[in-house]
Amino acid sequence: MNWPPAPRHRRAAIGLLTLIVAAGVALLVTAGLHGTLVYYRTPSELATRPATGQRVRLGGQVVPGSVRREGPLTRFDLTDGERRVVVVQRGGVRGTLREGEGAVVEGSLATDGVFHADRVEVKHSNEYRAPGADPTRAGAG
Amino acid sequence: MTGRFGGWSLGAGLVAAVAATLLWLRVALRAAPARHARRATWATLAAAAAACAALEWALLRHDFGVRYVADNGGRHVPPYFTVTSLWAALDGSLLLWLLILAGYAALLARSTRRRTTTLHPWALTVVCTVCVFFFALTYFAANPFRSVHPAPADGPGPNPLLQEHPAMGVHPPLLYAGYAGMVVPFAYALAALLAGETGPAWLAATRRWTLLAWSLLTAGIVLGAWWSYAVLGWGGYWAWDPVENASLLPWLTATAALHATLAGRRRNPLTGWVVALSCATFLLVLVGTFLTRSGAVASVHSFTQSPLGPMLLGFVLLVAAVVGGLLIWRSGRSAPARPPGPPLARQAALLGNAVLLVLLAAIVLTGTIFPLASEALGGARAAVGPGYFNRAAVPVALVALVLMGVAPLIRPGGDRPAELGRRLVVPAAAGLATVAAVGLLTRPGLPALAAFGLAAFVLAATARAAAPGRAGPGTRIPVRATVRRLGGLLSHAGIAVAATGIAASSAYTASAERQLSVGQAVTVRGVTARLVGIDRAPAGRGMAVIARLALERGGATIGTARPQLRYYATRDTVVSLPAIRSRPRGDIYATVTQVASDGRTATVRLAVNPLVGLVWAGGAGTALGGLLALRRRRSTPAAAPTAVTAGEPVGAGRP
Numbered sequence: 001m002n003w004p005p006a007p008r009h010r011r012a013a014i015g016l017l018t019l020i021v022a023a024g025v026a027l028l029v030t031a032g033l034h035g036t037l038v039y040y041r042t043p044s045e046l047a048t049r050p051a052t053g054q055r056v057r058l059g060g061q062v063v064p065g066s067v068r069r070e071g072p073l074t075r076f077d078l079t080d081g082e083r084r085v086v087v088v089q090r091g092g093v094r095g096t097l098r099e100g101e102g103a104v105v106e107g108s109l110a111t112d113g114v115f116h117a118d119r120v121e122v123k124h125s126n127e128y129r130a131p132g133a134d135p136t137r138a139g140a141g
Numbered sequence: 142m143t144g145r146f147g148g149w150s151l152g153a154g155l156v157a158a159v160a161a162t163l164l165w166l167r168v169a170l171r172a173a174p175a176r177h178a179r180r181a182t183w184a185t186l187a188a189a190a191a192a193c194a195a196l197e198w199a200l201l202r203h204d205f206g207v208r209y210v211a212d213n214g215g216r217h218v219p220p221y222f223t224v225t226s227l228w229a230a231l232d233g234s235l236l237l238w239l240l241i242l243a244g245y246a247a248l249l250a251r252s253t254r255r256r257t258t259t260l261h262p263w264a265l266t267v268v269c270t271v272c273v274f275f276f277a278l279t280y281f282a283a284n285p286f287r288s289v290h291p292a293p294a295d296g297p298g299p300n301p302l303l304q305e306h307p308a309m310g311v312h313p314p315l316l317y318a319g320y321a322g323m324v325v326p327f328a329y330a331l332a333a334l335l336a337g338e339t340g341p342a343w344l345a346a347t348r349r350w351t352l353l354a355w356s357l358l359t360a361g362i363v364l365g366a367w368w369s370y371a372v373l374g375w376g377g378y379w380a381w382d383p384v385e386n387a388s389l390l391p392w393l394t395a396t397a398a399l400h401a402t403l404a405g406r407r408r409n410p411l412t413g414w415v416v417a418l419s420c421a422t423f424l425l426v427l428v429g430t431f432l433t434r435s436g437a438v439a440s441v442h443s444f445t446q447s448p449l450g451p452m453l454l455g456f457v458l459l460v461a462a463v464v465g466g467l468l469i470w471r472s473g474r475s476a477p478a479r480p481p482g483p484p485l486a487r488q489a490a491l492l493g494n495a496v497l498l499v500l501l502a503a504i505v506l507t508g509t510i511f512p513l514a515s516e517a518l519g520g521a522r523a524a525v526g527p528g529y530f531n532r533a534a535v536p537v538a539l540v541a542l543v544l545m546g547v548a549p550l551i552r553p554g555g556d557r558p559a560e561l562g563r564r565l566v567v568p569a570a571a572g573l574a575t576v577a578a579v580g581l582l583t584r585p586g587l588p589a590l591a592a593f594g595l596a597a598f599v600l601a602a603t604a605r606a607a608a609p610g611r612a613g614p615g616t617r618i619p620v621r622a623t624v625r626r627l628g629g630l631l632s633h634a635g636i637a638v639a640a641t642g643i644a645a646s647s648a649y650t651a652s653a654e655r656q657l658s659v660g661q662a663v664t665v666r667g668v669t670a671r672l673v674g675i676d677r678a679p680a681g682r683g684m685a686v687i688a689r690l691a692l693e694r695g696g697a698t699i700g701t702a703r704p705q706l707r708y709y710a711t712r713d714t715v716v717s718l719p720a721i722r723s724r725p726r727g728d729i730y731a732t733v734t735q736v737a738s739d740g741r742t743a744t745v746r747l748a749v750n751p752l753v754g755l756v757w758a759g760g761a762g763t764a765l766g767g768l769l770a771l772r773r774r775r776s777t778p779a780a781a782p783t784a785v786t787a788g789e790p791v792g793a794g795r796p
């Protein structure tokens with residue numbers, strides 16, 4: 001190809017470049033999203049459509065009196081007012097988890113109906129409010 | 142009383158900003174003298190400063206009749222954190238934002254004294270319009286001065302996480318200064334579109350303002366990462382959180398814009414890119430403000446709870462529509478026929494850089510707003526985790542590193558591949574040697590290994606480009622230009638160093654979490670933490686539970702660590718404060734996540750994070766390099782009065 005190219009070729013080249021870049025973005029985004037998306041579920045949704053083994057985030061309120069510590073495990077129930085899900089969390093639970101308040105946990109549902117969580121979500125908004133801090137918000141999502 | 146004064150200040154600021162906008166518009170349209178407009182701009186700044194001072198005064202005087210103080214003040218809060226409370230919550234931080242925005246307007250108004258071109262009044266009109274919007278937003282939707290009846294006797298203090306680290310006094314103002322500073326390049330870009338001209342003066346102004354804001358933003362982002370590492374206690378410094386992404390996105394496009402300004406002084410073939418990228422940067426600032434202020438991402442359901450969200454979203458859409466319309470309108474004008482440069486020119490590298498950074502920004506933006514879009518379109522509620530960003534963004538970032546090493550070695554006027562190849566032999570060898578050595582000794586995984594090799598390549602290439610006599614095509618470079626060039630190269634080196642730190646800390650970090658009784662120990666990478674005791678101590682209005690850990694390595698004691706759980710009674714919150722011991726070989730990072738009620742066992746997380754210090758050092762170098770590059774050229778072509786007439790249409794060619 002001669003340089004500088006004729007304007008017609010140049011426009012075609014720019015178009016081609018744009019197309020390649022756009023395709024690159026689309027490819028990277030879809031490939032990146034594949035398998036890394038984690039869906040939010042409420043206890044009711046989890047009860048009606050149990051997606052066993054699939055990684056999800058479960059949001060709800062911690063049922064008062066349900067938090068028990070069994071060695072390295074912490075066991076508690078999450079509810080959305082209709083259904084309850086038993087959650088088992090390995091390792092320590094940070095201070096954000098308190099009875100009667102909201103929590104979002106991430107993990108998967110085992111075949112025995114117990115939700116095995118490996119982290120309690122602590123996201124900071126600009127007001128630095130943990131999701132558990134406001135039950136009405138965290139309870140909804 | 143203080144509250145009422147603050148409210149009046151905000152109202153006065155709104156009026157002054159409207160007046161300033163109209164007066165600058167008059168200057169722009171009728172070439173009227175700028176005296177009154179400048180005064181109105183100063184009045185806007187004075188009003189913003191008065192509002193901030195009023196809120197500070199109310200905070201320091203514990204005037205709990207003011208709503209913001211009742212929400213965020215507290216008699217028990219130390220004075221330093223009382224002062225920083227101004228930006229510890231939404232409404233107050235908007236005041237700081239206003240102060241910085243008005244400060245930029247005043248600074249820009251001042252600089253017109255020296256240079257009067259047709260673009261300045263247009264740019265100031267744009268900046269003042271943005272001021273009007275934010276004054277209105279604060280005054281109507283998030284007024285911190287509303288009164289509380291009856292006034293409480295005490296307040297809860299700011300969020301506990303924001304009372305733990307001295308960086309709280311520096312990080313938000315720096316970040317805001319960088320964030321809000323992007324308004325000036327945006328204003329210049331819009332001015333160029335409105336007035337229909339760009340030229341060396343425009344390019345020089347855009348470049349310096351972008352550089353200033355970019356350096357501050359860089360410093361702010363790095364400080365934020367450091368704060369996250371030192372306070373949040375999860376052991377990392379970047380979680381691809383929407384709030385973090387919101388600061389990264391404009392940084393990416395501003396970096397691209399900066400590089401596009403370098404493509405040529407007299408006739409820049411990438412002018413269209415500079416205009417579009419400057420607009421995109423400020424749009425992303427607004428999108429980021431929307432994402433973080435409206436609560437739209439942190440909690441997808443509180444979207445309509447705050448009137449801020451819809452107002453900000455409306456403004457974002459309005460600005461996007463205006464920018465898009467202007468770009469389309471201007472790109473319709475035919476471009477003067479310009480011969481494109483030779484294929485292997487710096488311009489091509491700069492264009493490639495712009496494309497890569499825009500690609501990166503697109504990927505990060507997609508991941509950030511995907512949850513919002515997914516739900517808004519009736520889909521399921523979903524979260525995008527770090528996995529997405531690592532998989533999609535890291536490869537692009539690595540390619541950008543390659544270009545970062547190669548580009549400074551390309552001669553501006555064009556180069557022969559063979560010559561460039563010869564210049565790249567040593568850096569490439571350094572990179573490959575690093576890959577071989579690191580790959581043989583450890584198994585860091587492919588992305589980290591590539592990052593190490595590329596960082597070595599970039600450092601070697603940067604050193605070569607900085608070496609005297611080899612930088613240019615045989616021509617002598619004036620001293621000041623060298624300082625600017627060295628600034629840019631220092632930024633490149635800083636990025637490479639930070640990349641090394643990021644790769645090392647993500648590849649080699651090891652951690653273990655264990656429930657320990659007193660006397661038991663947890664070991665990570667040869668470092669043993671033995672629980673010696675659990676102490677309880679009063680801390681402020683609450684309680685601290687401290688795990689005393691003895692650190693050992695190879696049987697020898699290397700010190701103690703005292704991570705703690707701190708309970709804040711006023712906020713009813715527990716915060717886990719990590720204990721970090723920085724050593725050359727890596728940080729020992731201990732956190733206590735839980736203490737049994739009998740006080741005999743504690744759950745301790747111990748991590749060894751190698752080379753994480755390189756992230757801060759590299760970030761500091763990057764920001765410093767940006768500031769160095771701010772130096773003026775000795776003879777700025779912008780000073781020439783012919784600059785305006787030499788302008789060329791904007792948006793022509795590639796948008």
